[in-house]
Amino acid sequence: MKALADLHLHSDRSDGLNSPQELVKFAEEKGLGGIALTDHDTLDGLHEFMSAPTSTSIQRVPGVEVSTKYDGHELHLLGYYVTAGDTPLDLKLQSIRESRMTRFPKMVDKLRSLGIEVDDNAVQKVLHEIESPGRPHLARILIESGVVKDINEAFSKFLAEGKSAYVPRMKISTIEIIGLLRDSGAVPVLAHPLMMEDVDLKQLLQLLKSHGLEGVEVDYGYRKPELLSKVESVRKLAHNLDLIATGGSDFHGDDGHYSLGEIVVPVETIDILHKRADQIR
Numbered sequence: 001m002k003a004l005a006d007l008h009l010h011s012d013r014s015d016g017l018n019s020p021q022e023l024v025k026f027a028e029e030k031g032l033g034g035i036a037l038t039d040h041d042t043l044d045g046l047h048e049f050m051s052a053p054t055s056t057s058i059q060r061v062p063g064v065e066v067s068t069k070y071d072g073h074e075l076h077l078l079g080y081y082v083t084a085g086d087t088p089l090d091l092k093l094q095s096i097r098e099s100r101m102t103r104f105p106k107m108v109d110k111l112r113s114l115g116i117e118v119d120d121n122a123v124q125k126v127l128h129e130i131e132s133p134g135r136p137h138l139a140r141i142l143i144e145s146g147v148v149k150d151i152n153e154a155f156s157k158f159l160a161e162g163k164s165a166y167v168p169r170m171k172i173s174t175i176e177i178i179g180l181l182r183d184s185g186a187v188p189v190l191a192h193p194l195m196m197e198d199v200d201l202k203q204l205l206q207l208l209k210s211h212g213l214e215g216v217e218v219d220y221g222y223r224k225p226e227l228l229s230k231v232e233s234v235r236k237l238a239h240n241l242d243l244i245a246t247g248g249s250d251f252h253g254d255d256g257h258y259s260l261g262e263i264v265v266p267v268e269t270i271d272i273l274h275k276r277a278d279q280i281r
Contacts, residue, residue, distance in 0.1 A: 003033025003267035006260060007061065008078065008191070008217065008248025011037060013045035015136040017253030020049035026260050027058055033267035034059035035260075036080060036248065041066060041096045042132040043084040059270050065191060066093070066181075070174035070204075073196050077177050078217065078246070079186035081277035089180040092172060097132050099170035104133045110165040111138075111158060116147055135159045136252060151256025178212045185281045187273050189215035189246050193234060194227045201234070205241055214276055219247025219265055221258035244272055 009023050010016035018026070020037055027035045035058065037049040046062045064079045084090070104127060108118050122141045126133050139154035148154045158165040181188040190208060193201055193216055205216060218235045222228050238245040247265040249258040 004261070004264035005034035005036075005059070005267045005270055006032060006248045006251065006262075006264050007034075007036040007063075007080070007246050007269065008038050008065075008220070008263075009035055009251045009260065010039055010065075010253075011045045011049070012130075013042055014039035014130075014132040015134045015252060020045040021052040023251075023260065024049065024052040024054060024058065024060065028054060028056050030261040032058060032261050032264070034061065034270045036061035036063045036078075036270075038063040038065040038078050038248075040064075040132050040134060041093050041100065043082060043090060043093065044131050046082075046084050059267065061270055061273065064093070064181075064186070066096070066177050067169070067171050068174040068177045069171040073199060074171060075174045075196065076191035077174065077181065078189040078191045079181040079184070080189060080246075080273045082181065082186035083184045087180075087184045089177075089184040089186075092177075092180055096170055096172065100133050101127065103167050103169045104138065106167045107135070107138055107159070107165050110167065111142075114158075114164060116142075116158075117145065118142070119145055136254070136256070138165075139256075140254070151254055155256075174208065175211045178208065182212050182280055185277055187214045187244070187276045187280065188212060189217060189244065191217045192220045192222070192250070193217065194220070194222055194230055202237055202241075205237060205243065209241060209243065213243070214280075215244030215246050215273070217247055218245040219263050221249055221263045244269070244276065246273070 011020045061080050064082050066077050068075050111118050126137045139151045142148045142154045178188045216238045249263040251260040
C-alpha cells in the first residue's frame with residue numbers, strides 16, 4: 001500500500017481539540033506516512049509537533065493557515081515549512097490573534113442580546129487558554145450548554161457570516177500574506193478553493209501564482225456534492241498551471257469535520273513541498 005499524508009490538521013493551539021503530540025500519535029496509529037500541522041494564525045504548536053516522540057518514520061511538516069482577503073472574498077492560505085520565530089510573518093500573526101481575542105467577547109455579547117445564556121466560566125477559559133480563539137470554540141460552548149446539538153447547527157443558526165452572532169475579524173491582504181509566507185521560507189498554498197463563491201478560479205490562481213502562490217489544496221472534504229463534483233477540475237487546473245496539488249482532512253477532532261487521515265494525498269507530496277521550500281529559501 002502506498003504511503004499517504006494528511007496535510008491539513010488543527011490542534012488545541014487554535015481551534016482543534018487535540019494536542020500537537022496527540023495528532024502525531026493518531027497519525028501513526030492510522031499508518032500515515034506524513035502529516036502537517038496547520039493551526040489558524042499561530043505557530044505556537046510547531047515545536048511540540050516536530051519534537052513529539054514517534055515509533056515510526058512519519059514525516060512532519062510545520063505549517064500554518066492564515067485567513068486573508070482578496071477582492072471582497074475570504075481566502076485561506078496554507079504555509080508549509082514555515083519558520084517559527086521573530087519574523088515579519090509571526091508579528092503579523094500576532095496582530096491577527098489579538099483581533100481574535102477582541103472579537104470573541106463581541107460574539108458572546110451578541111448571543112446574550114438574543115437571550116441565549118453563555119457560560120462565562122467557559123468563555124474565560126477559552127480566552128485565557130487558547131492563543132487563537134475562533135467560532136468553533138464558541139460553538140462548543142453552545143453545544144455543552146444544550147443550545148445547539150452540533151457544530152453545524154451552531155454555525156447555521158448563529159455564527160456563520162450573515163447570521164445573528166457573527167462578527168467579522170481582521171483579515172490581511174492575500175498578496176501580503178503570500179509575500180510574508182515566502183519571506184519566512186514557507187510554501188504558500190491556497191486552501192479549499194471551492195469554498196469561495198462567484199470566483200473565476202482559473203483567473204484567481206493565475207493572479208496569485210504571479211504573486212508567488214506555489215500550490216492549491218485539491219483534495220478536501222467538501223460537504224456539498226456539487227463541490228465534490230468539481231474537485232477533478234481543480235486538479236486539472238493545478239496541473240495546467242504547474243501548481244503543487246495538496247490535500248488534507250482539515251481535522252479538528254469534532255463531528256463538524258472529517259477524521260484525521262480521511263482525506264489524504266501521496267506522501268511524495270511532502271518531498272515536493274520540501275524541495276520547493278528549499279528553492280524559496
